[in-house]
Amino acid sequence: MVKHHLSDLRGCFADTAAYEAALAQDDPLVYTVASVTPADGDGDLHCGVGLIRPGKIGGEYFMTRGHLHSWRAAAEFYIGLSGEGVMLLEEEATGESRLVELRPNSVVYVPGHTAHRTINVGRTPLTYLGVYPAKAGHDYAAIAKNNFRCVAVERNGKPEMIERNDLLASKGT
Ligand SMILES: [Fe+2]
Numbered sequence: 455m456v457k458h459h460l461s462d463l464r465g466c467f468a469d470t471a472a473y474e475a476a477l478a479q480d481d482p483l484v485y486t487v488a489s490v491t492p493a494d495g496d497g498d499l500h501c502g503v504g505l506i507r508p509g510k511i512g513g514e515y516f517m518t519r520g521h522l523h524s525w526r527a528a529a530e531f532y533i534g535l536s537g538e539g540v541m542l543l544e545e546e547a548t549g550e551s552r553l554v555e556l557r558p559n560s561v562v563y564v565p566g567h568t569a570h571r572t573i574n575v576g577r578t579p580l581t582y583l584g585v586y587p588a589k590a591g592h593d594y595a596a597i598a599k600n601n602f603r604c605v606a607v608e609r610n611g612k613p614e615m616i617e618r619n620d621l622l623a624s625k626g627t
Pocket of ligand 1: 456513521522530584
């Protein structure tokens, strides 16, 4: 199981001042991923079980770093297991973004060439299963460099997708 603490998420949250202030207090566990990789032949599948703890930094919910697949054409599906989540999907070439609910016993299909980030918008742990081609691979560097164009924040008690730049402008940073 790979554990990701708040300190591993540097650069993910738009409000860097809130991030640094939170990190100065504590470095909590934010999410874990347990991967199952039985074989890696052309026709094989891998899967991962993710758990994201509830929490927020500067109005943004606790989330995964997010990634593209190294083999860009590789799609993936996620199945919600428990808790309330959303997935932020961003088409790599166009930057077109959408927020999709991830709920227990529901499936989210992530097409190829699409960056994806999973976000806990509830008050309990969010757990989910992701299934992808064994040869998909994970490219975290592209996201670390450019980040997602949009963020998910709570507005009137519900998650809403807004442009990262608009969030920064609203905070005067
Ligand atoms: Fe993926």
